[in-house]
Amino acid sequence: MPLPAPSDSLSPLASQPTPRRAPExxxxAGQWECLSAAIENGAxxxxxxxxxxFNARARASNFHLDDLDSIMSTLHHRGVLGYxxxxxxxxxxxxxxxxxILARIAQVGVDAILVQDFGVARLARQICPQLPLHASTQMTLTSAETIAVAAELGISRVVIPRETSVKEIAKIHSQTDMPLEAFIHGALCVAYSGQCLTSESLGGRSANRGQCAQxxxxxxxxxCDGEDQDLGDVRYLLSPQDLAGYALIPELIEAGICSLKIEGRLKTPEYVANITAHYRNAIDQAMADGVVNLPAKAVDDMQLSFSRGFSQGWLNGCDHKELVPGKDSAKRGILLGSITxxxxxxVILELQRTLARGDGLGFAGGREEGTQQGGRVFGLYLDGNSxxxxxxxxxxxxxxxxxxDIDFDELHVGQLVWKSDDPDLNRRLRRSYGGKDPQRCQPLDMQVTAIAGQPLQVTATTASGNTASDSGTExxxxxxxLPATDEMIREKIGRLGGSSYELRQxxxxxxxxxxVPVSMINKLRRxxxxxxxxxxxxxxxxxVRTDALKTLRMAPAGEVRTDAAQQAPTTERLTVLCRSLEQISAAAEFGIKHLYADFQDIRLYxxxxxxxxxxxxxxxxxSLRIQKPGELGLFNVLRRTPPAGMLxxxxxxxxxxxxxxxxAIVDFSLNVANDLSARWMHSLGAQRITPSYDLNREQLMALIDAVPxxxxxxxxxxxxxxxxxxxxVFCSVLSEGTNKTNCGRPCDTHVVSLRDRTGVEHPLQADIACRNTLYNAVPQSAAEAVSDFKKRGIQHFRVELLEENAADTASILQTYQELLAGHKDGASVWKELKALNRVGVTRGTMESKRDPLAII
Structure with a gap:
């Protein structure tokens, strides 16, 4: 927004730009040591x-509810917030x-919760309106327009998806007052968080439930076009390098980011200490100098804690070749040199970096073939001397x-060698958080009033705004x-060792x-x-309200906010999603009256x-699954030939x-998994709602029972x-370009699939905005559950086509029409179509290590 015009009533100071605030x-933290490492290293x-x-890192150690009081006391005692x-x-x-669980979280003073589920956000807001809600990156809020809708839930901060560039962040910030948080370091998911169904589709595990199988x-x-492509040693086509965005911190500050987030709840305490300390330094540099220049040694140290190779991710925009080089997907560390x-x-090594006894080394090789080797350095000899x-x-x-440790027959001259572990570095990192006394203290501002004839008075204020005062009795x-002086008082009042404070002003x-007696200063300071x-x-x-869920469920559902709401059909109705004009024509000729079109070329609609x-x-x-800044025009194009509505x-x-x-029909990608989410979508104008694919058969039945x-x-x-x-992937391996501005659009002319380790070839398609979707080659059918759905009153059923021709389209539709009419049973349908007999995930619930409610 433009600055206001100068006014005569403004003082010179008032007319100056507002000072930049350092981002959080x-x-x-996945365990207690990680918590200490974060605190002591500047988080x-x-x-x-x-x-x-209910947290997206089920494999982390995590904490129990009975830990919350001590966690929050520890954090707040050190001036650190806890989410x-x-x-x-x-x-x-x-x-x-x-x-x-949410009531307990609110009671102990947690500073905010991160939520993905719209229904969970509604529930938390109803339980405790004073508990701040941060929208997780898994809520997939990629634009000011999506944020504006989510804001109706009472969201107070949005974690921007990792796929958002600095320029896009700046644009979003200019169009919303919502505080924005961005990932600055750590592992990158190749798929949009909250939109990845791979673990579910291939292994019955839901990433949206914290069970990502990577x-x-x-x-x-x-x-490509039916022919295998020789990509050389490029095999890991979907494994991004890790994000290391330290150099872009000044730009992110200017773009309006309020918080910079380090990924890593599955990582070690040494990792947390290492990365936190370097980013504390980087933020301080950015605020002081406007640039970040970390020494090469600092970058090496960060890579030694964990790295698949560093990149700036999507922060500088899309460079698909840099993001996914494709040659490895495991932690490597830093390149040490090669075998001579x-x-x-x-072995004799030609070195690029220093090496010590005890360091861990890894030799380049094929991880899948088992030819990668590694071990610890037992001895070093320089010119024959140890x-x-x-x-x-x-x-x-x-x-x-x-x-x-090593099979030397498998090594060869020229083979690259990586330094994967440095025990000296790990010892230094452990010392940063393993001592008894605090390594990092809160700044404290103090005021001392010493006037003859009046009691001594001391006031102290923390950076968070807490204030305490005390005065003498005489x-x-x-x-x-020896009258009191500033120097004498500073020396005595500043003795804050052993506490978590340090004197700032x-x-x-x-x-x-x-x-002023020293004993009096000491007493008031303490x-x-x-x-x-x-x-x-x-x-x-x-x-904290105790009847929040009951209140939300008893509230009237409300009418759909659209003039085009339709009455439910008197008999079951089949709708069909088509991805080609051939499928549209075939489905319409078959007699399907309600179609969805999902095309790569908007001109075909x-x-x-x-x-x-x-x-x-x-x-x-x-619609697209993702709507980013500048893409609102895609909606406006549709108004030229208005459709019957939008999925x-x-x-x-x-x-x-x-x-x-x-x-409006809400699709699966909005992740409606419970009745509170469904009610909210209905209130926003949804005529019908497609439940999340994360629900298995039993959970889907429970949702059907909970809403009309x-x-x-x-x-x-x-x-x-x-x-x-x-x-x-099209741009990355089938083009000389780096992004959609220079790739030549190979997706328009080539049919591509990816073959996994089991030999299954999964189709890959690009959408209007050049985003890729990899589809499971094997269809999934809920045919056996249809009779139960019908008994519960479901009347809208959808078939989604992919690459089927007209004949296959008609055959599939005929099969499901016969199922709905009762002429075929569910088992014969999925067997006839060679589909997986599955509704959503195989294992839909998560096992808890302990009773989460034991202390409530």
């Missing part, structure tokens, strides 16, 4: 999960347990390993020979040459510090509507339909959309 440094806030589920991750989807039958880190082969000679029991470590000047060294006497008012510490660990009073109308059928257009895959599309008065059946549309046949990515 937010560090991860302003820490985020962590609970082991009762709890409640960032998974919740099912209808879990909301009662979650209600009690299928993106596996090797894939590329088939292989001996029977040792040494403990090399220096920067040493360029060649003989390395001896422990007996049996008036100060006039000094005979001291303001002294000394009048009448008073004598008093105000103890007062401040007590304030810091005492949670603020919050209103008009023709799809025309073809359908020839058979008295209507076409709704499927809404993001909140911006739902808002657009509400503004236009178009019928006519609200829901069930997908009974589909190829599961596994990875949905900003990353473009």
């Amino acid at each position: 440094l937010l560090a991860p 302003d806030a820490v985020y962590f999960g609970l082991d009762c589920g 709890v991750t409640v960032n998974t989807l919740a099912f209808a039958n879990e909301l009662a347990d979650l209600e009690r 299928a993106c880190r596996l090797p894939y082969e590329l088939i 000679e292989v001996k029977p029991h040792s 040494v403990d470590r090399t220096t920067a000047k040493d360029t060649e060294i003989e390395v001896v390993f422990g007996r049996g 008036p100060l006497q006039v000094a005979r020979n 001291l303001s002294c008012r000394i009048e009448g040459s008073p004598m 008093s105000v510090v103890e007062n401040l510490q007590k304030q810091s660990v005492t949670p603020e009073h919050r209103e 008009g023709e799809a509507i025309r073809l359908a109308s020839e058979h008295q059928a209507e076409v709704m257009i499927a 809404c895959r993001n909140l911006a599309a739902l808002a657009f339909c509400r503004e236009q008065g178009w019928p 059946a006519e609200w829901l549309e069930i997908v009974v046949h589909q190829h599961m959309p596994m990875f949905h990515m900003e990353h473009c």
Whole structure:
């Protein structure tokens, strides 16, 4: 926004730009040592999960509810904020347990919770309006338009998806008042968080429930137009390098980011200490100098804690080749050098970096083939002499390993060698958080008033705004020979060792040459510090309601906010999603009256509507799953030939339909998993809602029982959309370009699939905005559950096509029509179509290590 025009009433100081505020440094913690590592190395806030589920890192150690009091006391005592991750989807039958968990979180003074599920956000807001809600990156809020809708839930901060560039962040910031948080370091998911169904589709595990199986880190082969492509050693086509955005911190500050987040709740305490300390330094540099220049040694140290290779991710925009080089997917560390000679029991290395005894080394090789080797350095020999470590000047060294660690016959000259572990570095990192006394203290501003004839007064204020004061009981006497001075008071009042504070500023008012006894200064200093510490660990009073879930469920559902709402059909109705004009024509000719079009070329939508109308059928257009800044125009194009409505895959599309008065069908990508989410979508104008694919059969039945059946549309046949990515595989391996501006659009002319380790070839497609989706090659059918759905009143069923021709389209539709009519049973349908007999995930619930409600 432009600055206001100068005014005569403004003072010179008032007309100056508002000083920049340093962004919060937010560090991860999967266990107690990680919490200490974050505190001692400069984090302003820490985020962590609970082991009762509902957090997106189920494999982390996590904390129990009975840890919360001590966690928050520890954090607040040190001036650090604490955020709890409640960032998974919740099912209808879990909301009662979650209600009690959220109440406990609110009571102990947690500073915010991170949420993915719209229903969980509604529940938390109803339980405690004073508990801040941060929208997790898994809520997929990628634009000001999507944020505006989510803001209706009471969200107070949005974690921007990792796929957002600095320029896009700046644009979003200019269009919303919502505080924005961005990831600055750590592992990158190739798929949009909250939109990845790969673990679910291939292994029955839901990433939206914290059970990601990391299928993106596996090797894939590329088939283009039916032919295998020789990509050399490029095999890990979906495994991004790790994000290291330290150099872009000044730009992110200018773009409006309020918090910089380090990924890593599954990482070690040494990792947390290492990365937090370097980013504390980087933020301080950015605020002081406007640039960040970390020395090469600092970058090496960060890579030694964990690295698949560093990149700036999407922060500088899309460079698909840099993002996914594709040659490896595991932690490597730093490149040490290469082999110049292989001996029977040792190797000669040409060095690029220093090396010490005890360091861990890894030799380049094929991880999948088992040819990667590694071990610890047992001995180092320089010119025949044993040494403990090399220096920067040493360029060649003989390395001896422990007996049996290395098969030297498998090594060869020229093979690259990586330094994967540095015990000296780990020892230094552990010292940063393993001592008894605090390494990092809160700044404290103090005021001392020493006036002869009046009691000594001391006031202290923390950076967070807590204030404590105390005064002596007797008036100060006039000094005979050693009156109090600023220097004397500073030396005595600043003795804060052993506490978690350090003196930042001291303001002294000394009048009448008073004598100030040291014992009195010490007593008042201890008093105000103890007062401040007590304030810091005492949670603020919050209103916590005990009937929140009941209240939300008893509220009237409300009418759909659109003039185009339709009555439920009197018989079951089949809708069909088509991805080609051939499928549209075939489905309309078959007699399907309600079609969805999901095309790569937006120019074909008009023709799809025309073809359908020839058979008295209507076409709704499927929106993009992601809507980013500058893409609102895609909606406006549709108004030229208005469709019958829209299949809404993001909140911006739902808002657009509400503004236009178009019928809106909420799709699976909005992750409606419980009745509270469904009610909210209905209130926003959704005519029907497609439940999240994370629900298995039992959980889906529970949702159907919790809302009016006519609200829901069930997908009974589909190829599961596994990875949905900003990353473009077409550009990365089939083009000389780096992004959609110079790639030549190979997606328009080539048919591509990726072959996984089991030999299955999964189709890859690009959408209008050049985002890629990898679909499961094997269709999934809910045919066996259809009879139960019908008994519960479901009347809208959807078939989603992928690459089927007209004949296959007609065959599939005939099969499902016969199923709905009762002429075929579910088992014969999925067997006939060679589909997986599955609804959503195989294992939909998460096991808790302990009873999450044991202390409530």
